[in-house]
Structures are given as structure tokens and as C-alpha cells.
Amino acid sequence: MTDSQNLGHEQRQVRLAKLKKLEEMGINAYPQIYRPTETSASLATKYETLANDTVTEDVVKVAGRIRAIRNSGMFIDIYDSTGKVQIYTSKNDSSEELLQMLDLLDIGDIIGVEGIVKRTKRGELSVSSMKITMLAKALLPLPEKFHGLTDTDTKYRQRYLDMITNPETTETLIKRSKIITAIRTLLLDQGLLEVETPLLHVIKGGATAKPFITHHNALDMDLFLRVAPELYLKRLIVGGMEGVFEIGRNFRNEGIDTRHNPEFTMMEIYRQYNDYTDMMTLVEQIFETAALKVNGTTDVEIDGKKISLKGPFQRRTMASLIEEYAGVDFLSIQSDEEARAVCDKLGVPVADDADWGHCMAAVFEEKCEQHLIQPTHVIDHPKSISPLTKEHRDDPRLVERFETFVNTWEMCNAYSELTNPIDQRERFEEQVKARDAGDDEADMMDEDFVTALEHGMAPTGGLGVGIDRLIMILTSNLSIRDIIAFPTMRKK
């Protein structure tokens, strides 16, 4: 970046001069390796009982980034991944070499320090330096440490600066990693197999969403970045795998806001001889396990709302929620025309050719979602908005599907998977019709997938979990950009 060369011009010049001086002293300011013997945390544990104003005889090596220099270098705070270590250097009894190095240090430098463990009069556990080794000379100044970095643009574009100056940013990213590990462990323990399926799709399918399109040169063929892994994971079930899951990125070419990033992390799970009720239980296990693992409790608070992730979650049919919040018994409506008239009366906008199912979904979104704060499985969706879902065993207008809502956000989407190839072909044909009519989010016909079903797929339960939103809930963050290390940004 030519940008960085202009940044902090004056302060950069000062640091370059110090770097030059190090070179003249025969010091490599970016050495190959340094191996500390202790961390901030290990020192704190080992010397917990060391009394104030006490010097040990223990020589240790620590390393970290300089965050503060006080009293002309007498006290230096360095931070490693476990916390702070104070470095103490007395000018009175230090070598010429050490004092010279002291002069060349700046806030932001990464150094290694070999010295003796002591606790100062004021009670700060410290390393009394004998030798300071430059491990990485920083040429640019860090943001001010008291306020930290607050400019959102810089936080997202230069996340490392955000991490260095705002510990909660790092904590959130660590939690993110732990949540995913906890879920992965749970699923592996249940005997599921973690698999990988293509990100480059020849046919867009598995979700109603606008895709990113890219091009393969050698094949001279357009490809879609996947909007969902669903259709490939099901092929693995057809092939005989008992249960599979994939945690990975989906790409959807849609708007960016506090809950949407163009690439986001989705987890999908498929298990033979399960239906959607089994998937509800699995959702509860996943949420509870992740919460307990990273927070030690199933209680969370987000946006001032207290939420309990302890299962079982309430199950509510979409129809019953509509009845409660909109006062309409949608199941008694017989025709598309009547459904559109009801929407009109409720002030819910729908397309002129919207069918009964689309109307029902629209009313649910407008009138019900906003009330779903505590975890709720919304079950039994209309068929026409669910092209990959098995028909409901009690009502052919509905499907065996649920979406789990928390804090009004859709967290999960799950079905008794559609396995009937004849039915699946018809559903695809309806999607193609919608697509031809201008709905570029509708699915394409996937002949190869229908062929797979024609070979026979066992009854299967499937579940998709929006991992980013789960992480938002578990870390009490209201913006997806705060739980993704590098959110998508406009080119500067």
C-alpha cells in the first residue's frame, strides 16, 4: 500500500531512523525466531504469591508488543496473547548495550526480554531486563490506547489495529472460534461426518437467493458461487452416508446491513431416518452446547433483552402465530384470491399473482417475526415457498419445515427433506416458471439432483444454521461486521 508510506509521515521517519541505527549496530530488527519461556499468564500463575518489593533469581524470556513506555523507559508494558508483562529497567545498573536498545524502542514494537522475575514496590509482577531483543520494529504508530480505535471504517479495514487496541474485539473473535469448535465437536460426537462440497456450482440451487457469477477460463463456462450446499449434501445421503454436515461459506449477492454479509458462514446437517422434529431437538442441543461452552450459561442478553437458550424451545405453527398476531385463520382460506384480499385488508403488500402460500408467508413476516424474541420453532410452512421440503403428513398445502427464531432473527431453517423425485421435479418446474417470470432468486432445474433422487433417498432430516447470527446472539453483538474478522467493504 502506498497509503501506509504516507501515514504518520513524521513519526514513520523517526522510526525508520531508529531502524537504520539498529542495522548499523548489526541488529536484525526482524529476526527469524525467538522462543519465550514464559507468558504473562504463566508468570502470573507461577509467581502469584511473590511478595511486593521482592526479586527472585529466576531468569525468564518473555515477548510481546510494547503498549506503554513510562519514566523514560524504566517501565515498559508489553502484551502477549495472554496479557501484560511489565518490563523494568534501571538505568543505574544496566549495560551500555541495553540502554542503547532502550533508546530505540517505540510503542508498537514487538520485543523479547530476558531478565529476572521480580515484583515491584507497587505490586506489579515484572521482568527486570538483562537483554532486550528487537523482534519486529514497528514503523507506524498505533491508535491512541485510552479511547482505542473507534472509527468503524478503520476497524473493519485494518482489523489488526482494532484487535490490538480493543481487547473485546479479540475476545469476540476467539469466542467465534470456540463456538464453531463446540458445535463441530457435538456433531462429531453424534456420529455425523464432516464433509466438503463444491463452492463453485454449475447450477444455482438450494436457496432462494441471488448468486454471484464467476467464470472459468479453461472451460469457458460461467459458474455460481454457492448460495447453499444443500443439493450436494443430499447427494451424499443418497450415496449412503448416514449423516453429514458442512460448515462453510455461502455467497449471496444481496444487500449488506447489520445482519447480512455477502459471504457468511452456514452450517448444514443431514441425517437419515430423521424428520423435522428430530432436527428441532438437534437445534436445541446445538444452541445449548455452544452457549454453555463459551458463556457457561444458556442465558444471554442482547439489545437489553434477556433470552434463555435452554431447550426445549416453544413450537408454534405458522398458522397459529398468524392467528395470534394478525387475527386471521389462514388455514380456512381456500383460494389465492381470498388470500390476497386478506393481505390487502391487513396492509401486507403482496404481488398481484401471489398464491396462498406466499400470502401466508408475507403475513407471517410482517406481523409475527417481530414478536419472536425467545427461541421459537416456527413450524409447518406453506408448500409453495418450500421447494425442497416434504409435504406435511396432515395437510397437503403445508410442508414439514421449521425456522427457529431468536431475537426476531431467523436462525435456522430445517425440513423433512423432499425425497420424492416426481414431486421434486414438479417443484423445480414451478421454480423455473417463477424464474422465467422474472424471479432471479428462484431455483434452476437441477436434473442431476432429480436423477439422484430417482435412485432413492432414505427419509432424511435436514437443518441449516446461520452460524454468524448464532455468534451474534452468544456474543451480544448487534452487527454482523463485529463478529466477522474481515467483513466485505467497498473498494476505497
Add this chain to the structure above:
RNA sequence: GAGUGCGUAGCUCAGCUGGUAGAGCACCUGACUUUUAAUCAGGUGGCCCUGGGUUCGAAUCCCAGCGCGCUCACCA
């Protein structure tokens, strides 16, 4: 995509109804073997986001653009 707010030193922010740029931290010089956002004295540092316009004069007012936030639309 629409509405709206913001953009001033490396960072965090002031800057009134227009009069030619400020603070704290950081940086430099010095003091103090003391600290915990160390302190004290002095100093350096600015394409006031970009481009137009109004005006004797614009960081300030107007228009357009760029970037970011928020809300809405689309969606998970």
C-alpha cells in the same frame, strides 16, 4: 437501491450566525530512578474527504461525487 447522519493532526475529538486551525494522547527536546492513561516544561506535526459554486474572504453556506454508520428495501 432509497432516506439520513458523519468525514478536521498518526489516534480520540473541539472549532458558534463565514474572518485564514485547536486540545488530549502519540512524536521530538529536556527534567524526574519515580510507574500503571506516570508526571512536569518546551516543541514539531494539517490537501480541514474530493471537485465545483456563492463570497472581498469557506473547515464553516450551496451543489455533485467518494467512503463509513444508521434506518428502510432485498434477504439469512
